[in-house]
Amino acid sequence: GENVEQHPSTLSVQEGDSAVIKCTYSDSASNYFPWYKQELGKRPQLIIDIRSNVGEKKDQRIAVTLNKTAKHFSLHITETQPEDSAVYFCAASHQAGTALIFGKGTTLSVSS
């Protein structure tokens, strides 16, 4: 089955810096790669996703890149703000709408 590895487990940055979180996956049949943000005590919420026919996707300060050959995908957050502090999870599945397998999460701390 699918296995998703995520690094780093914790990340501390200064406000305004960029943050990068990286994931690798094992199942070459995976084609859908979402990123979720989970604030303390709340449910995970989708922030951005990418499908295998796209190499990069951007939404304001957030971007995701995908390298299917290397089975890598990454989340990039620019101009970080204190409200970006949360746990971020990457995930993978064969297609959107099917069960997701999650990475172990990255706790991002943005200090002002």
Added chain:
Amino acid sequence: SAVISQKPSRDICQRGTSLTIQCQVDSQVTMMFWYRQQPGQSLTLIATANQGSEATYESGFVIDKFPISRPNLTFSTLTVSNMSPEDSSIYLCSVAQQGTGELFFGEGSRLTVL
């Protein structure tokens, strides 16, 4: 976006008892998923529940311990049977949005087993 209601939101249970968690969605969905999130950990898929068929369980999870019902396209239950302290966790229901395939999560049911 799908609106998902889970009950109970939290409960404290005695060892050896069972608890059923309910998940209600405001629209019809084909697939529903049950996840477990232990304190400070990631989300682990327990099973996928399709209406009208047996749930499909992931490795490490069995039907006798986590029986699931899916009587219609808007509702599902997960039972945690014969609970032990190791079952203390947050259990989350998730559904896929029709069209986009985005997975939405309920607020979770926090179980503490004493």
